[in-house]
Amino acid sequence: MEEIKININGRDIVTSADRTIMEAARDHGIEIPNLCYEERLEPYGSCRICLVEVEGARGLLPSCYTRVTEGMVIRTNTDELHRIRKTIIELLLSDHPVDCMTCERAGNCKLQDLAYEYGVKKSPFEGEVHVYDILADNPLIERDYNKCVLCGRCIRICREVQGVGVYDFVNRGFKAVPGTPYGKPLQETPCEFCGQCVSTCPTGAITSIPSKGKGRIWQVEKVRTTCTYCGCGCQIDLHVREGKVVEVSSPVMVGPGEGNLCVKGRYGYGFIDHPDRLTSPLIRKKGKLVEASWEEALDLVARSIRKAVDTSGPDSVAFLTSARCTNEENYLMQKLARAAVGTNNIDHCARL
Amino acid sequence: MTNSFDDLEKADCILVIGSNTTENHPITGIRIKRAVMKNNCTLILAEPRHIRLCYYASIWMRQRPGTDVALLNGMMHVILEEELADEEFIKERTEGFEEFKEMIKDYPPEKVSEITGVDADTIREAARAYASAKSAAIVYSMGITQHVTGVDNVLSLANLAMLTGNIGREGTGVNPLRGQNNVQGACDMGGLPNVFPGYQPVDNPEVRKKFEKAWGVDYLPGAPGLTLMEMMEGAYKGKIKAMYIMGENPILSDPDIQHVKEAMEKLEFLVVQDIYLTETAEYADVVLPATCFAEKEGTFTNTERRVQRVRKAVSPPGQAREDSWIVAEISRRLGYDMGDVEASAVMKEIASLTPSYAGISYQRLEEKGIQWPCTSEDHPGTPILHTEKFTRGKGLFHAVAYRPPAEEVDDEFPLLLTTGRLLTHYHTGTMTRRIEPFNQLVPHNRVWINPRDAEQYGLSGGEEVVVESRRGAIRLEARVTDFVPPGVLFIPFHFAESPANALTGTALDPVAKIPEFKVSAVRLVVGKEMKKISVV
Numbered sequence: 001m002e003e004i005k006i007n008i009n010g011r012d013i014v015t016s017a018d019r020t021i022m023e024a025a026r027d028h029g030i031e032i033p034n035l036c037y038e039e040r041l042e043p044y045g046s047c048r049i050c051l052v053e054v055e056g057a058r059g060l061l062p063s064c065y066t067r068v069t070e071g072m073v074i075r076t077n078t079d080e081l082h083r084i085r086k087t088i089i090e091l092l093l094s095d096h097p098v099d100c101m102t103c104e105r106a107g108n109c110k111l112q113d114l115a116y117e118y119g120v121k122k123s124p125f126e127g128e129v130h131v132y133d134i135l136a137d138n139p140l141i142e143r144d145y146n147k148c149v150l151c152g153r154c155i156r157i158c159r160e161v162q163g164v165g166v167y168d169f170v171n172r173g174f175k176a177v178p179g180t181p182y183g184k185p186l187q188e189t190p191c192e193f194c195g196q197c198v199s200t201c202p203t204g205a206i207t208s209i210p211s212k213g214k215g216r217i218w219q220v221e222k223v224r225t226t227c228t229y230c231g232c233g234c235q236i237d238l239h240v241r242e243g244k245v246v247e248v249s250s251p252v253m254v255g256p257g258e259g260n261l262c263v264k265g266r267y268g269y270g271f272i273d274h275p276d277r278l279t280s281p282l283i284r285k286k287g288k289l290v291e292a293s294w295e296e297a298l299d300l301v302a303r304s305i306r307k308a309v310d311t312s313g314p315d316s317v318a319f320l321t322s323a324r325c326t327n328e329e330n331y332l333m334q335k336l337a338r339a340a341v342g343t344n345n346i347d348h349c350a351r352l
Numbered sequence: 353m354t355n356s357f358d359d360l361e362k363a364d365c366i367l368v369i370g371s372n373t374t375e376n377h378p379i380t381g382i383r384i385k386r387a388v389m390k391n392n393c394t395l396i397l398a399e400p401r402h403i404r405l406c407y408y409a410s411i412w413m414r415q416r417p418g419t420d421v422a423l424l425n426g427m428m429h430v431i432l433e434e435e436l437a438d439e440e441f442i443k444e445r446t447e448g449f450e451e452f453k454e455m456i457k458d459y460p461p462e463k464v465s466e467i468t469g470v471d472a473d474t475i476r477e478a479a480r481a482y483a484s485a486k487s488a489a490i491v492y493s494m495g496i497t498q499h500v501t502g503v504d505n506v507l508s509l510a511n512l513a514m515l516t517g518n519i520g521r522e523g524t525g526v527n528p529l530r531g532q533n534n535v536q537g538a539c540d541m542g543g544l545p546n547v548f549p550g551y552q553p554v555d556n557p558e559v560r561k562k563f564e565k566a567w568g569v570d571y572l573p574g575a576p577g578l579t580l581m582e583m584m585e586g587a588y589k590g591k592i593k594a595m596y597i598m599g600e601n602p603i604l605s606d607p608d609i610q611h612v613k614e615a616m617e618k619l620e621f622l623v624v625q626d627i628y629l630t631e632t633a634e635y636a637d638v639v640l641p642a643t644c645f646a647e648k649e650g651t652f653t654n655t656e657r658r659v660q661r662v663r664k665a666v667s668p669p670g671q672a673r674e675d676s677w678i679v680a681e682i683s684r685r686l687g688y689d690m691g692d693v694e695a696s697a698v699m700k701e702i703a704s705l706t707p708s709y710a711g712i713s714y715q716r717l718e719e720k721g722i723q724w725p726c727t728s729e730d731h732p733g734t735p736i737l738h739t740e741k742f743t744r745g746k747g748l749f750h751a752v753a754y755r756p757p758a759e760e761v762d763d764e765f766p767l768l769l770t771t772g773r774l775l776t777h778y779h780t781g782t783m784t785r786r787i788e789p790f791n792q793l794v795p796h797n798r799v800w801i802n803p804r805d806a807e808q809y810g811l812s813g814g815e816e817v818v819v820e821s822r823r824g825a826i827r828l829e830a831r832v833t834d835f836v837p838p839g840v841l842f843i844p845f846h847f848a849e850s851p852a853n854a855l856t857g858t859a860l861d862p863v864a865k866i867p868e869f870k871v872s873a874v875r876l877v878v879g880k881e882m883k884k885i886s887v888v
Contacts, residue, residue, distance in 0.1 A: 139789035163385035163408065192775060193793065194378065210789060223665035226652045228645040229778055231530035232357075232379040233654025233721070238646055238665040245646055245666060255721065256357050256654060262378030263776055264784065271644070271783035272666065276628050278641035279670025289629075289639060294671065297638050298678075301596070302685030304621035304637070308594040314573070318583040318592045321543040322599030323532035326650025326662055328698040329675040330534070330541035331549060332690065333598055336679050337577075339567040340688035344554050344577030345592070348543045350535045351497075351580060351866040352605045 006072040021063035032076050036151035037064040052076045086118040094125035097146050103204040108217040110202035137185030140193050145177045147205040154197035166191045193263040214246035229264045245269045314342035321348045354737040355525030356656045361387045362523035365485035369398040370495020375775040377529045396478045402835040411478045415468040417770050418757035418871040424508040426464030429456050430479035438517030446514050448749035455751035483516045487523030498869040500758045502861040507750040514747045520738040530655040537653035545577035550706035579865040588615040597624045603631040604780035607856035607867040608823045628782050641672035648674050649695040660721035757871040758859030765873035768840045771852045781846035797847035798831040806832040809878050818877040824854035827887045854888040
């Protein structure tokens with residue numbers, strides 16, 4: 001792509017002609033505030049928070065939507081822009097329950113961050129406010145449209161990325177809100193429960209039910225790892241609080257999944273600390289599996305393998321390693337079969 | 353995969369065959385959907401079931417289960433007849449073409465149509481779309497491999513890619529999607545009876561010498577060992593005395609589970625290492641509590657050969673220990689000391705013995721994943737395989753004739769059963785069926801029945817029915833849906849209380865020894881007749 005020169009806030013910048021103003025600015029460490037923008041989605045230009053001044057342009061331009069052109073002179077942080085952005089935030093807060101103290105998204109909310117940055121404590125605009133019922137019509141995803149800012153990100157991710165299209169705006173004007181066909185519960189729509197809408201919602205309007213009340217973003221430690229389900233290898237962050245995984249998210253535009261997750265990747269973590277987990281070695285005594293010490297169990301395993309080898313040869317022992325375990329564990333298991341026992345009877349579930 | 357996920361979005365045409373991508377590899381499904389929606393990529397789907405990708409496909413070939421070789425040969429017949437083959441690629445990069453060409457003559461679309469049930473013109477259309485695209489990718493999964501003709505199916509796909517020069521370039525390739533998080537890695541690490549790590553054959557004396565030296569042992573066996581299905585048979589016949597199973601649940605995942613149970617009972621000693629007391633662990637003499645992915649350090653290798661880090665986030669419950677510690681402790685008791693089994697040290701050892709992993713280290717993986725082959729510390733990894741030559745040099749065409757599935761329908765068992773997974777559950781369900789929200793979404797097993805068949809059996813959906821094969825019978829709820837074609841039933845295998853694999857057979861592909869999960873002859877029993885049949 002052709003390289004062009006632009007100027008942002010007095011800085012000369014060389015960028016590629018296929019970038020938007022927002023992207024070119026971000027590439028060079030200049031953040032333009034935004035609300036309806038998401039890297040995984042096509043630009044939308046609805047929230048107007050990312051407006052910038054461009055010399056010679058008629059009016060202000062949404063930076064998420066506007067491609068850079070040669071010689072463009074852009075300002076992203078003038079007093080006028082500050083005033084306009086603050087007014088937009090005040091308008092949004094005029095119909096938003098300011099219950100950040102108990103909101104699931106506090107600390108991870110774009111609207112909260114914007115209000116903080118622009119010093120909006122209270123909206124000067126008083127008028128009608130929405131009172132919607134909270135929709136928890138399924139076990140995973142809760143929708144509280146009282147907190148919706150109409151950015152359309154849930155609608156767009158479901159359509160553009162998932163290709164499912166469960167949501168669209170219903171009603172008009174002040175009553176407009178994202179909804180399902182005929183207001184049906186999510187379980188009666190083609191919803192795949194991937195929670196992508198949760199992952200992109202910039203406020204507390206769409207949240208995950210299983211992680212509700214389990215810890216907010218500053219209370220958890222995020223550990224980056226690889227998902228344990230299929231072979232896609234999505235990169236995930238396990239949110240850990242007090243030694244428990246309480247939520248899973250995926251870093252946007254990182255790894256093969258680019259921040260997208262499916263229902264298992266996002267919500268399939270409940271097995272980790274399930275009460276059914278094995279917590280002690282077990283040995284069969286009088287036909288029943290009973291708890292035993294590691295010493296006793298390991299000795300018995302080694303003795304039994306040794307017995308089979310001694311009486312019937314190493315090929316009377318078979319090893320099944322696991323497509324669920326790590327490379328290192330698989331390596332050690334085949335080494336055990338080959339080097340310690342002396343058999344190539346090792347396989348795993350690749351064929352199943 | 354010969355290519356990468358990124359590549360799918362560079363393809364002008366994608367042929368998806370035997371893969372319900374959006375349910376089994378949802379994130380790869382996103383790539384395919386996006387290729388269609390954003391890049392105008394032509395999607396060709398060859399799939400007996402109506403799956404979500406049908407909504408994105410330009411061409412849908414609804415072949416009878418088990419007829420893939422005929423279908424692909426039919427496409428290649430059209431490509432040769434209409435001179436759409438890439439002659440330069442065939443000449444420069446392949447061999448065995450003439451014999452292959454002769455064989456293909458037996459597969460005119462009209463004849464193929466009779467075998468597969470796909471309209472001849474649709475086969476022509478698909479062949480033209482695939483062959484005339486600038487770059488065309490093939491995506492497949494267990495719907496291709498889990499047949500007695502699994503190897504033939506894959507060879508036919510390789511033929512198709514070579515015939516049109518759709519390999520070794522961006523947006524092309526033959527791309528299998530691996531069903532479990534680390535199947536690729538378990539294979540790469542030599543978790544197979546015939547190869548050491550990096551697919552170095554055990555019957556090569558030089559290779560053995562290298563490993564004998566590195567591992568400090570005098571002798572490593574040179575004869576390939578038994579595959580999983582052969583082990584089960586060996587146990588059944590009393591040749592295998594002791595079995596050590598780490599993180600597997602063959603009693604639900606293997607075909608003909610009654611037979612597997614009997615095999616397990618015949619073992620003199622069975623040790624199972626897992627995170628739950630699985631159906632298989634119930635048969636064990638010793639059960640060892642292991643750790644799950646969130647409780648350990650390590651790496652997984654994804655289906656595009658990308659090695660990525662696994663990191664410890666929480667502590668294991670109770671006395672559960674890391675699998676590496678357990679394996680090393682057993683090894684020590686058998687008189688073989690494995691030394692340092694800390695994950696990064698093991699990766700160092702792997703890299704030193706495995707040419708395709710030679711340049712991989714934890715230090716490099718800290719930043720991001722690396723796709724093997726990565727042969728040295730400064731090698732960037734390999735997103736696309738076979739760019740200049742194939743592993744064996746020239747690509748070999750195989751003349752692969754169509755063979756029918758092991759079991760065909762007859763008067764006694766008039767319906768075809770195919771098995772698979774659902775989006776919300778995973779494999780034998782040991783993990784996902786313990787997750788309450790998932791159980792609320794999909795609480796129990798159902799057999800999918802086409803409305804036409806349902807009418808014949810007087811079913812409207814929601815009734816209990818029995819499905820019986822020559823191996824066994826299960827009882828479950830009927831779901832009437834045209835997502836399956838007439839004459840075909842679908843049952844997912846996640847559910848222990850109505851296990852699909854009580855019905856499947858142990859017929860294997862002669863080379864890969866993979867069972868034919870995708871085709872079994874069954875019958876449907878409804879109403880009072882059900883009482884006469886004993887179910888699992």
